[in-house]
Structure formats: C-alpha cells, structure tokens
Amino acid sequence: MAENSKIYLNKAQLKAEVDRCLNCKTQPCMQACPTHCNPREFIEYTKNGEGAKAAASIIRDNILGQTCGLVCPDKFCMKACLRAKLDFAINIPKVQATILENYRQNEREYQDVKENGLKIAVIGAGPAGLAAAAKLAEGGCRVDIFESQNCIGGALNLIPSTRLPKDVVQKDWAYVFNRKLVTLNLNTEIKDVKSLSGKYDWVVVAKGEPNVSALGIEGEEYALSYMEYLRHPEKYVTDGKVAVVGGGNVAVDCAFTAKMQGAKEVEMFVRRRTSNMRISRAEYMELVDNNIDVTSMTSPEKIEKSGDLLDLYVHKNEFINDKLTPMPDTTFKLSGFSLIIKAIGSRADSFNEEENIMYIGDCKHGASTVVEAVASGKQAAEQILSTI
Numbered sequence: 001m002a003e004n005s006k007i008y009l010n011k012a013q014l015k016a017e018v019d020r021c022l023n024c025k026t027q028p029c030m031q032a033c034p035t036h037c038n039p040r041e042f043i044e045y046t047k048n049g050e051g052a053k054a055a056a057s058i059i060r061d062n063i064l065g066q067t068c069g070l071v072c073p074d075k076f077c078m079k080a081c082l083r084a085k086l087d088f089a090i091n092i093p094k095v096q097a098t099i100l101e102n103y104r105q106n107e108r109e110y111q112d113v114k115e116n117g118l119k120i121a122v123i124g125a126g127p128a129g130l131a132a133a134a135k136l137a138e139g140g141c142r143v144d145i146f147e148s149q150n151c152i153g154g155a156l157n158l159i160p161s162t163r164l165p166k167d168v169v170q171k172d173w174a175y176v177f178n179r180k181l182v183t184l185n186l187n188t189e190i191k192d193v194k195s196l197s198g199k200y201d202w203v204v205v206a207k208g209e210p211n212v213s214a215l216g217i218e219g220e221e222y223a224l225s226y227m228e229y230l231r232h233p234e235k236y237v238t239d240g241k242v243a244v245v246g247g248g249n250v251a252v253d254c255a256f257t258a259k260m261q262g263a264k265e266v267e268m269f270v271r272r273r274t275s276n277m278r279i280s281r282a283e284y285m286e287l288v289d290n291n292i293d294v295t296s297m298t299s300p301e302k303i304e305k306s307g308d309l310l311d312l313y314v315h316k317n318e319f320i321n322d323k324l325t326p327m328p329d330t331t332f333k334l335s336g337f338s339l340i341i342k343a344i345g346s347r348a349d350s351f352n353e354e355e356n357i358m359y360i361g362d363c364k365h366g367a368s369t370v371v372e373a374v375a376s377g378k379q380a381a382e383q384i385l386s387t388i
C-alpha cells in the first residue's frame, strides 16, 4: 500500500490533476504519444465521473496502458502538454496508470470477434509482441505466441518492482488476452524463425535485444551483466560497494536495485557528461535522493579480483573536437567492490527480412521505450490487417 501511494495518485490528487487539463483542441499530448493515446478524452471522462469509459479509452489505444503509465518517460505527452505554459505539465502517465488501477472493469468479452482466416505466429511476449498479438486478435486473426521464458513481459520483467509492480503487466494482459483466438506458449524458444513461416500466414518476430554489450576490457569476466542482475538480484551479494557501468535506464535500474538489496555505496560510471545520460530529470533527482554517485566522463579500463572483492581501474575522458577521447595519464584504481555490473546496452540477433516474416520492436529499431515498443507492435498488426 505504501508503494502504491507513491506510484499512483490518490482520489484528491487525481481530481486536482484532471481539473488542470485545458481540453486543448489541437491535442498535442495525443500527437506526442507513440501509441496515440488520447489524454484529453480520458481526462474528460474522468472529470465527468466516467472512470470505466476513461479506462476503456486508454486500453483501446495502448494495450499496456497501465504499464506505460508507470514507466513512460516525460519526453512524450508531458513534454507536449500545453499546461506547462501556465505552470507545469499534467502528469499524464500517472493519471493514466491511476485510472486503470482504479476503474478498469473485469476482463473483456470477445464473443463478437469474427475470425478473418489469418494465422499468425508471434515470437516474443515482450511489449511489442503482446501489443501485436492483442491487436491482431482484435482484428480476428488466430495468434500463437511463443515465449522462451516462463512468463510474459520480456524486458519489463527487468524493471524494479518499486517502479513497476510485478502484477501490472499481468493485469494489462489479462484485460486484452482473447482466449478464443490467442494461444500463449511459454518456455518455448524458437531458434529458427523460418521454421514457422510455412505454417503461418505471418511470423512476427519481437525477440528484443538478448545480447548484452561487452565492455571490451581486461577482467570483463568479473563484471555481471545487467540482464542477469535485474532478473535475479537476490542471488548476488550487494552489502558493500557496487559499481554500475553505464548511464541509461537499465543502469539506473541496476543502481536502484543494488541500493534496495542493501548496498552501502553505489557508484555509476558514465563515459560521457551527466547531461548526456538517457534518463529523465525525475530519474536523475531520484539518484541524488538515494545517495547514488554518478561519476561522469569516466570509462572502465580493467577489473581485477582481490580476495572476495573487485578492483576497478578507470580513466577520465575529454571531448576533443566533439570527439570523446581518453585523457592521458588519468588512470586510477578503485577498490572494494562486491559487484561490478555492466549496463551499457544490448544488441539484437542479426536477421534478414523475408516475405512473410516481420521484425518489430527493439530487435528491429534498437533499444527504445516501452511505449515505442507497444507502438511498433500495434503498427505491425495494423499493417497485416490492412492486407486482408
């Protein structure tokens, strides 16, 4: 409950927030949303006490509406919100998540969906795959989802539960999961996507980026990948000093998780400037509030094992003619880390587009936000449905 009061608005806060909406005719908030959610509409319903209609409006445009409401950065709808010209932007994502948490009705009924004869395989049950599957089923396709893990969500499962409680993805999916037309096959890895192309009208591949980028330094084997750490943080000792190499969202998630797991000191090493970090202002402020150090313009050089702990050698960087360059003679050694986590990104498997095989989400476009992955899945489904 304490956690809930942090991530959702209470009744009074929700009312105060929706009452600030200017009902803008041009709807810049909707234009800025990758899935074209309609904040003006769902805010208006909420103002009128029609919570269920507000919830249905959100889900119509974004099947992972509650998930996105909790993890969306402030660079889409909030950046576009015209209320900011008067005082500050409406916290649209939080309003969205709160509406779905409070007013969503039980699972939808799908008796009326008329089958269109298409059979689709979706590989990967992350946000892009789920969005594609839900939209395709809504359009009358039979959809088989193949997921290598034992649960849906993909990269969403790496987000700490303080930001995204573990049941939220399930709630979103339960609401749009058309059991008549969608079959979910968990623990089923499809290595050769071509093996499915003869059995389905379309194969939609949404495998994300499963390969963690390497640091390329001596002693790399002592660094833990962010994927492994965020999947099983409880497996690792984090009671002393923890280093996180990287400056994006997953690096921040690793830093917060290490703090939650009991690390006394957490230090992030970022090779560029702090202002270059791909995180929101709110996330940066949270780092400060949690006493997490950010050491910028610094790159790792070597990791050494010293008893049970690890030493990290780093050097400073500088920009020379806008090019990031190692600064000579600046190497220094930092000792006593219980854990060094590499979180500098990931890569997709290489692929070739084929006639009825479509690649979507992060495996096609590179690492993106959850809402962009959902938009990618939705667009792919619309493209397939337009061929009927």
Ligand code: SF4
Pocket: 020, 021, 022, 023, 024, 027, 028, 029, 030, 039, 040, 043, 080, 081, 082, 083, 090, 092
């Ligand atoms: S831009 Fe902001 S104020 Fe205008 S309709 Fe959208 S949410 Fe309301």
